[in-house]
Amino acid sequence: MTRIVIIGGGPAGYEAALVAAQLGAQVTVIERDGMGGASVLTDCVPSKALIASAEAMTAVRDSKVLGVQGAEPAGVGLDLVSVNHRVKGLAMAQSADIHARLESEGVRIVKGSGRLADDVPGLAAHEVEILDADGRVVDEIEGDVVLIATGADPRVLPGSEPDHERILDWRDVYDLEEMPEHLVVVGSGVTGAEFASGYLEAGVPVTLVSSRDRVLPGEDADAAEVLEEVFQSRGGRITQKGRAAAVRRTEKGVLVELTDGRTVEGSHALMTVGTVPNTAGLNLESHGVQVTEAGHVVVDRVSRTTVPGIYAAGDVTGVFQLASVAAMQGRIAMWHALGEAVAPIRLKTVAANVFTHPEIATVGVQEKSLADDADIDVVRLPLATNARAKMSDLRAGFVKLFTRRSTGVVVGGVVVAPGASELVLPITLAVTKGLTAADLANTFSIYPSLSGSITEAGRRLMGVDELS
Numbered sequence: 001m002t003r004i005v006i007i008g009g010g011p012a013g014y015e016a017a018l019v020a021a022q023l024g025a026q027v028t029v030i031e032r033d034g035m036g037g038a039s040v041l042t043d044c045v046p047s048k049a050l051i052a053s054a055e056a057m058t059a060v061r062d063s064k065v066l067g068v069q070g071a072e073p074a075g076v077g078l079d080l081v082s083v084n085h086r087v088k089g090l091a092m093a094q095s096a097d098i099h100a101r102l103e104s105e106g107v108r109i110v111k112g113s114g115r116l117a118d119d120v121p122g123l124a125a126h127e128v129e130i131l132d133a134d135g136r137v138v139d140e141i142e143g144d145v146v147l148i149a150t151g152a153d154p155r156v157l158p159g160s161e162p163d164h165e166r167i168l169d170w171r172d173v174y175d176l177e178e179m180p181e182h183l184v185v186v187g188s189g190v191t192g193a194e195f196a197s198g199y200l201e202a203g204v205p206v207t208l209v210s211s212r213d214r215v216l217p218g219e220d221a222d223a224a225e226v227l228e229e230v231f232q233s234r235g236g237r238i239t240q241k242g243r244a245a246a247v248r249r250t251e252k253g254v255l256v257e258l259t260d261g262r263t264v265e266g267s268h269a270l271m272t273v274g275t276v277p278n279t280a281g282l283n284l285e286s287h288g289v290q291v292t293e294a295g296h297v298v299v300d301r302v303s304r305t306t307v308p309g310i311y312a313a314g315d316v317t318g319v320f321q322l323a324s325v326a327a328m329q330g331r332i333a334m335w336h337a338l339g340e341a342v343a344p345i346r347l348k349t350v351a352a353n354v355f356t357h358p359e360i361a362t363v364g365v366q367e368k369s370l371a372d373d374a375d376i377d378v379v380r381l382p383l384a385t386n387a388r389a390k391m392s393d394l395r396a397g398f399v400k401l402f403t404r405r406s407t408g409v410v411v412g413g414v415v416v417a418p419g420a421s422e423l424v425l426p427i428t429l430a431v432t433k434g435l436t437a438a439d440l441a442n443t444f445s446i447y448p449s450l451s452g453s454i455t456e457a458g459r460r461l462m463g464v465d466e467l468s
């Protein structure tokens, strides 16, 4: 029986464990915190649960235009203590469900930190030491295959170290007992944009310190522009081209000093300036496992590292930091290691969503990476023209579709709308299965529905041939 040792119990680790157990391997998962990893306990799941409460606030406040009475902004508020209580409880419950599921599949779960400990490099099997919370080695186990799935932690900006009271990282926010009077979010990547949007919706004045001239530099530029407009129309402030040099505590709160001399004051600062992979202390380099300058483990498309028998998956690899990608990399690693037929990961088919208001969902090729003479047709349909959107008073947002001009095959798309994370699925399916604009156009969508804009985009891009 193949012995699999997995270090880290996030989506990369636990999904890998499920696949390996299903294929009859003997599986051990070493996890220092709790099953589900940072994704479930502190990052993805809690943030989306918090955002769900903020969205409920928005739905109530925005209902006046639909004729609802008594929902004036001053009369609607969030009870942050009970929201945080709910968020943490939900994360713990999800973690417990994953723990129970793994145990029911026969996976052994060990609490502690794992690290590679081969005495002799190059052997077919690998030793892994288990350390307790005090750093003492308490056990050693041998695996035929080791999966490194240790995730990533918040990056700390020197001079802006979180004190976890006023200067926070995103894992601290669920311990707040009162709403911040004025939250300064430093960093406008996906994490920063989501928290800035969520807290603003929850009724907190927010300033977003963005180091670029546009928030969400990695996303579709039109989508980022819509998000900025909505954010500012609701009273959010954006400090553009503002790179934080230091964040200090003041008598009343915090002062964010920017590299160009400007300052931003607030009651709390939330640091969202990226992540660092958890590779320290794993003995990777001494075992010949190649890591990049930034510390990410180098893997190929079937999750192999540079050492036979050692695989890596998830945020520790730096390949698209998404729970869905982490899980797929973990599964692929096990299929490959256990001799199953396996297709290398296809990053062009990955769908991603920014959970702001409105949400931004993307899949496949994106406009910013297209050459001027690319063989690509693009259509952009504003939501404002969609009947269902009008009924719900949704004005901001759009559907954008990219097809290959020569074949009509759908190669990418962007949806900016409330619930874009759900709406993007037909486009993702089209990109994954090589469907054409005509396939979308000839698919029945419900009338009236927001997904009608996706089939309509297909019709706009249909070639003349398909009409004849």
Ligand SMILES: Cc1cc2nc3c(=O)[nH]c(=O)nc-3n(C[C@H](O)[C@H](O)[C@H](O)COP(=O)(O)OP(=O)(O)OC[C@H]3O[C@@H](n4cnc5c(N)ncnc54)[C@H](O)[C@@H]3O)c2cc1C
Pocket (backbone or CB within 6 Å): 007, 008, 009, 010, 011, 012, 013, 030, 031, 032, 033, 034, 036, 037, 038, 039, 040, 042, 043, 044, 045, 047, 048, 112, 113, 114, 115, 149, 150, 151, 152, 170, 191, 278, 282, 313, 314, 315, 316, 320, 321, 322, 323, 324, 325, 326, 355
């Ligand atoms: C605020 C936030 C919101 C996000 N929201 C989303 C979202 O909505 N959708 C999405 O797809 N992605 C989201 N992400 C990204 C997603 O959380 C990550 O891509 C995902 O957690 C990666 O999973 P992983 O298994 O690689 O690592 P993790 O989930 O980080 O799990 C790794 C685990 O390994 C443990 N570990 C580390 N070192 C050791 C060791 N030596 N021994 C034992 N255990 C160890 C860690 O404690 C951790 O529990 C979000 C990220 C952030 C920061």
Ligand SMILES: NC(=O)c1ccc[n+]([C@@H]2O[C@H](COP(=O)([O-])OP(=O)(O)OC[C@H]3O[C@@H](n4cnc5c(N)ncnc54)[C@H](O)[C@@H]3O)[C@@H](O)[C@H]2O)c1
Pocket (backbone or CB within 6 Å): 157, 186, 187, 188, 189, 190, 191, 192, 194, 209, 210, 211, 212, 217, 242, 243, 244, 245, 272, 273, 274, 275, 320, 321, 322, 352, 353, 354, 355
């Ligand atoms: N919904 C989701 O799927 C979701 C949600 C959150 C995070 N994530 C993923 O997690 C990963 C990490 O996201 P992130 O947003 O934490 O990191 P990031 O690296 O994507 O963004 C960090 C931002 O901070 C900025 N920054 C860095 N130093 C700064 C400074 N001194 N002052 C001001 N700004 C500064 C950077 O320019 C960058 O725009 C990403 O890959 C992201 O996709 C996914």
